[in-house]
Amino acid sequence: MSWKTTEYTGWGRVLSANGQLARPERARALSEIAKTPCPAIGNRRSYGDAALNSDGKAIDMTRMNRILGFDAGTGVVTVEAGITIGELAHVFAPKGWIPAVMPGTGFATVGGCIAQDVHGKNHHNAGSFGQHVLSVTLLQGDKRTTATPTKNKDLFRATMGGIGQTGVIAEAKLQLKPCAGDVMMVTEQRADNWDQHINLLDASTAEYCVGWIDATATGGALGRGVIEEAELAKGLLPTAKPSKSVPMNAPNWALSGPIVRAFNAAYFRRVPGSGKSSVKRIDDFFFPLDKIHDWNRLYGKRGFHQFQNVVPLDQMDALREMLGLIARSGLASPLAVLKRMGPGRAGHMSFPMEGYTLAVDFPARDNAKDLIARLEDMTKDAGGRLYLAKDALATGPAIKAMYPEHGDWTKLADKADPDHAFATDMTRRLDLRNAI
């Protein structure tokens, strides 16, 4: 079967790899290819180097995307791991079932969602993706192993959020969640400042809740934004608008300070002071950016970074201070999100912890790098952590300090993969396969 040498990048397009990729389309081809143990990758929606393997091999799973079983009574579905979350929602929502956890892009594959133990806008209620996984089938060279929360349970736990280090996830069995219908009832409210923003997030009783934050607003307006709350509902669907794509890299000024500030102010005022309710299609609510293909090109050819951290509830002030730093830097893009997370997590290396998570995009510039380095320190001091799905810049010792179960995880990963054949650019950069 064919390997092709090619250059490929993470979603932020700052980091890239030159290596050999195979892209099997059939189960037999996958088993054959997987005999050479090497990391599996999905749709490369991770921003940094989680899905990169420079000078090595990797298996692109995106063509392994079939549904293998579904029980309409229990909502248990078995799939090939390359199927996307968007596809699952599209197929099953009309039948009354939806993935229990959906990240902000429908292009994420099931394998990628497991390997990063992703969270959605309902994390405070539903927990993380891995908490709804019933079993995974792993390929480790010639070996094919099934792991569940009760059988091979250590391996299972090391695989949830295990950034692909325990083997190639070929198949997975997921518990879907019943849904009343396939539209969203959405309510948006304005928060004029940080305190209001946090209060609205804390007070929310909605199934889905997230805050868009104007990361350029300073002074008394620091932390202003729009809180979005939503429930799944039955209703009539507005017809889908066709998707568009960004044909080329945008010039550098496209996301410069003044333009972003003007955009953010307009976006904020879009929602009236009294709030606003509307009905949205599922994809429009969960995957708002997916309609514009290759939107990462808007950041120009130098690419961009996303900084995402989470801090414990009582470290809210530290997070406010970080936001202040970001706002005064004038470097942030319009894509910024604040969310209250619950404690739900499925693996040793899972990102979530009970607290507040902040995600902000920055065009890749030297001053953005310096800022992100400071934010890394502040996050560590606050007892929080950074999200590996977004990271391209962190340092190994800091990450190890942020993930207290890292040491245990390395032992299990070593058991599954003693030769470190599944190592990636990320695990090498952060030295994640070694305990200290």
Place this chain on the structure above:
Amino acid sequence: MSEMTQTWIILGATSSMARAFARKVADQGAVVLLAGRDMDDLKRSAEDMRLRGTDARAVKFDARDAETFAPILAEADAVGGVINAAVFVGSMPPQDAIDEDPSLIDGTVMDSFTGPARFLQSLAPLMEARGAGTVVGVGSVAGDRGRIGNYVYGAAKAGFATYLSGLRNRLTRSGGHVVTVKPGFVDTAMTWDVEGMFLVASPDKVASDLMRAVEKKKNVIYTPFFWRYIMLIIRHIPEFIFKKMSI
């Protein structure tokens, strides 16, 4: 089944282009027969489609074994309604492998031309009897002109295109239709490690183009559309120049 049932026989259904097309006809409510050699894979695809709500079945088809043809036709006949067929079968051994072993020509021609043609020849009377149905035949831009890099494959595709043209002529008389499809570069297993490709289309994009062509009863389409113009230029290069080129 009602008279309005549309049955699609998909030959070469393991191809990612075929898979994408099968999902699209399934979305319109068709019964789908997934035909090919790799029964394990076809059964997985059939199950996938059944779980999405389609009556899909895996059936054995080998372009090099005519014995496999009749059972497929019988099954399609038994479903009732309108019978349609889409041919994605084809094989492209590297030209230098053929130079080394000219006997590879036989298989290439059978996979890309004579096998499918023989199948369609037996299907035609069934379509005529119903006075309806569409055949989609996937050729290639490689069939438009013999090039140094893959002229055996190209010749097989050219033969198939000429066959489809004749079949169109025949089926039109009884209310049937034939769409000839000439894809440029498509991002599939066949071309994964082929170097020097450009303007590569996704299988899904090609499948959308095919759906539109079937709906609009197009005769010959290039997909993506701009290949029509690229090939227009290539076909007009005078032979005394073309013979020295290696494009």
